[in-house]
Amino acid sequence: MPESLEWISDILSDIISQYLSKKILTLKILWSRKRLREGGKRLFPGKKQLASQVQLKHLSLRNYRNYENLSLPFYTGLNVIHGRNAQGKTNLLEAIYLVCGMRPFSGAKNSELVRFGCEASLVKGEILSANGLNEVHITVKKEGRHTRLNSKTVRSISQHFGRFKVVLFLPSDIEIVKGGLQARRNYLDSVVSAVHPAHIKQLRDYQRAVSQRNHMLGLKEKVSPLSVELWDEQIARIGADIVSRRIEMIKSFNRKLAEVYGEHGESDTSARVSYGFSFERGSDIAEAIREALSKNFPSDRKRGHTTVGPHRDRVGFLLNGQDASRFASQGQSKNLVLALKASEIRLFKEHTGTNPILLLDDITSELDIKRRSFLFKTLSEFTGQVFVTSTDKNEIPRRGEFHSFLVDSGRVKAGA
Structure with missing residues (x-):
């Protein structure tokens, strides 16, 4: 084919491609609207449909740390994860953070997230947000993690950071x-x-x-x-x-x-x-x-x-x-961390109109009576979903919806 005809052919090919892409997009929009009318997932939420909080509805683990197989529904309100030390409470909280933030909070190596003797671990979550129900699927291997969001591969975690916002309280946060x-x-x-x-x-x-x-x-x-x-x-x-x-x-x-x-x-x-x-x-x-x-x-x-x-x-x-790094007492420093986290929650709500998910890992054991009161008052005012780990579920004041999960040697019993 002469060079001039090849050039014209390329232009026509581009025009046809663009035309077909627009047609396909139009069909997708019409199909999505049809699903909305039939009660399907909210793909195009209006202002009245926007969720006021992010919520983890379900979590599944396979060969993750000390968990062989786990499938758990979670609820609005307060979810208390309790049990003796070294049973897997923090591992479960880390999995929640991983599925929401698409990275572990502990800075752990991928190999450490995989159950001993296994090739890979699987973490799946269903997360309700402003755009409806989302499915996150993370496969962890020693050489890396593969993440899918609503069946599409996530190539850049940074593009999705904050999509399902989590505010995390750890005992080590005093290092802040x-x-x-x-x-x-x-x-x-x-x-x-x-x-x-x-x-x-x-x-x-x-x-x-x-x-x-x-x-x-x-x-x-x-x-x-x-x-x-x-x-x-x-x-x-x-x-x-x-x-x-x-x-x-x-x-x-x-x-x-x-x-x-x-x-x-x-x-x-x-x-x-x-x-x-x-x-x-x-x-x-x-x-x-x-x-x-x-x-x-x-x-x-x-x-x-x-x-x-x-x-x-x-x-x-x-x-x-x-x-504060030089002159604050240990108690003042803990109070400041609590205030920073409470401020973080408010800032995110102010900027996005959405409550984040709140995760607290054994934080009450680090606090005296006054600072526990400070924390529990903050929790009582918070209307989003909360996950708390503790060795004793009775030390956590009940507020609104209260759901407990007993962790024992990598097994979880809901309602216990």
């Missing part, structure tokens, strides 16, 4: 306050990402640019300012977006913290999230980062790594104006 700067940056970024999922990709792109710049800096005398200019530009551009989102979230956080402390009778305590820049801030954040990178190039080359940017900014918590 008492731990290093990285822990506080990570916590703030996780909250931002739940509201703005694009933040996750920007964090990855930013870290990639920093890693490339650091690689060039490692060449020492062979590197010049010109050779890192491309990475400087990416760090400045992406970094400005990251910083801007962090600052906006901190403003919202501080408003919520004041509300929470005031409502729980601690209006005399001033709690704030602070943000310290690793560069001299100007009206144009991108330009300020760009200038700082240029200014610090000689010292960065000596050190072999990048010393300015969002990855070096300082996120802190202040109690009555003092650095």
Whole structure:
């Protein structure tokens, strides 16, 4: 075929393809509307149909940690997972977090999620959200995880982070306050990402640019300012977006913290999230980062790594104006973590109109009477779905719907 005819053929092929795609899309929409009229899943919910909360309806596990086979319905209100220590309560909570957040909360290796002696584990969940009932299917193998959402492969977890929002309370969360700067940056970024999922990709792109710049800096005398200019530009551009989102979230956080402390009778305590820049801030954040990178190039080359940017900014918590990581008592730190989590719940509800799922792992054993009261008051005001683990179900005050699950050696008995 002559070249000119091939060109015309390609154009006609594209036109036909686009026409057929539009026809198929139209048919799908008509079919979906028909299902709606017949009582099928809500694929196109209007405002009146939107769910006010995310709810895990059912969970199935196969060869997950110490669970061989498990199939459990869950309910609205309070779901108490109780039993002796080392029976699998936290493993069950982790599976709930995995199916909702599509990643484990413990930072565990994939091989650790698979039951000993097995090749793979399977986690399935049915989650009710604003767009109807969703099915999540996760296969875990040593070499990786494969996730499907409503029968479609999820290629980027970051695109779905926050879709089924979960707020997690762990005993180790005190490290948010008492731990290093990285822990506080990570916590703030996780909250931002739940509201703005694009933040996750920007964090990855930013870290990639920093890693490339650091690689060039490692060449020492062979590197010049010109050779890192491309990475400087990416760090400045992406970094400005990251910083801007962090600052906006901190403003919202501080408003919520004041509300929470005031409502729980601690209006005399001033709690704030602070943000310290690793560069001299100007009206144009991108330009300020760009200038700082240029200014610090000689010292960065000596050190072999990048010393300015969002990855070096300082996120802190202040109690009555003092650095909580240095001056807060253990009790004050636990109180601050509770207030942060309560604020996180309110922030997500404010931004999305939806209540998240709340997960608490053996948190009551870490609290004194006053702080348990603080926690239980927060729970009594929360209208979403809650999962709590405990060695004693009777220590959890009953509120509204109360459902208990006894865990014993990887087996679960509902209603016990």
